[in-house]
Each structure stands twice: as C-alpha cells, then as structure tokens.
Amino acid sequence: MQDLKVSVVEILGRPGANRHISITKPLEGVRVGLAHLEPAPIAAELTLESVIEGVLVTGPVSGDVRCSCARCLTEFEAAVEVDVCELFASAGHLEEDEDVYRVSGEVLDLEPMLRDELTLALPLNPLCRDDCKGMCARCGRELNDGACDCTEDTSDSRWAALDEVRAKLEQG
Numbered sequence: 001m002q003d004l005k006v007s008v009v010e011i012l013g014r015p016g017a018n019r020h021i022s023i024t025k026p027l028e029g030v031r032v033g034l035a036h037l038e039p040a041p042i043a044a045e046l047t048l049e050s051v052i053e054g055v056l057v058t059g060p061v062s063g064d065v066r067c068s069c070a071r072c073l074t075e076f077e078a079a080v081e082v083d084v085c086e087l088f089a090s091a092g093h094l095e096e097d098e099d100v101y102r103v104s105g106e107v108l109d110l111e112p113m114l115r116d117e118l119t120l121a122l123p124l125n126p127l128c129r130d131d132c133k134g135m136c137a138r139c140g141r142e143l144n145d146g147a148c149d150c151t152e153d154t155s156d157s158r159w160a161a162l163d164e165v166r167a168k169l170e171q172g
C-alpha cells in the first residue's frame with residue numbers, strides 16, 4: 001500500500017522549487033449520507049510547490065463513488081473529481097491554534113487533506129438521472145417504471161417520507 005506521507009526535504013525552504021507526485025490508493029471511510037467512495041483506488045496528480053509559508057499542494061484528485069438516488073434509492077456509480085489547492089504551513093508560519101494543514105518535520109501527510117477534499121466533493125443529493133420520478137410514498141412503486149394507481153391526490157405528500165429521511169441523513 002502506498003504511503004500518503006510524502007517527504008518534502010528536497011524543496012522545503014526553497015521557494016519556487018517543486019516536485020510532482022502521482023498517487024493511486026484506496027481511501028476508506030469517505031462518505032456522506034447517500035454517497036461514499038468505492039474501495040477502488042483514488043487517483044491524484046499533485047504538484048508540491050515550496051512557498052514562503054510552507055508547501056502548496058495543487059492538482060486534480062478523482063475517485064469512483066457509489067450513490068443511492070435521493071428520490072428512488074436505486075444504487076448507481078458516479079465519478080467525482082476535484083481540483084485541490086491547499087497550503088501545508090511550516091513551523092513558524094502559523095499560530096499554534098490555527099486550523100490548517102501542516103508540514104510535519106520534513107513530511108506532508110496528504111491523507112487528511114485528500115479525505116476532506118473528497119468528502120466535500122461527494123454529492124449531497126445524488127440523482128440516478130435528472131428527471132428521476134422517485135417512488136410512490138404510499139405503495140413504494142418505482143414511478144420511473146410507470147404511474148401507480150394511487151398517484152392521484154398525493155401530490156403534496158408524495159415526497160414527505162423520503163424528504164424526512166433525507167433531512168435526517170443530511171443533518172448526520
């Protein structure tokens with residue numbers, strides 16, 4: 001398994017110097033309510049650039065995501081891609097309690113940053129397709145397959161049950 005701790009000894013304290021790294025590694029436990037990263041490895045092409053304050057990490061990060069549709073709960077796969085741009089501050093360039101990533105010694109631990117970025121990039125309200133009709137709150141039928149017999153007079157309450165579930169998931 002590839003280590004996400006990267007040595008920056010060659011560039012640290014030499015503003016302008018940089019190195020490039022490619023990462024292919026699974027990240028476990030990255031999830032929001034209705035979406036989570038697949039066990040398949042994520043891919044990251046990162047440039048580590050030495051700056052006055054520490055090391056600036058930039059580049060694309062992508063991964064495969066498994067989602068449950070927020071309307072019909074069908075599972076489907078999607079891709080997520082995010083361009084990161086994060087400073088890892090070196091000692092002496094931040095207050096003790098400042099909430100930023102840090103250069104630890106001469107090493108960057110990229111894992112917390114990659115987790116944060118990918119978690120933020122996951123869809124909060126995934127839809128299996130833009131016009132997903134969801135399922136009937138009364139009989140449970142998938143309305144993408146056709147209307148059920150109880151769709152009349154339910155226009156206001158149709159989504160109520162699912163909306164409740166969704167609201168809870170989003171809070172958690």
Ligand SMILES: [Zn+2]
Pocket residue numbers: 069070071072073074127128129132133134
């Ligand atoms: Zn759906």
Ligand SMILES: [Zn+2]
Pocket residue numbers: 136137138139140141148149150151
């Ligand atoms: Zn129905």
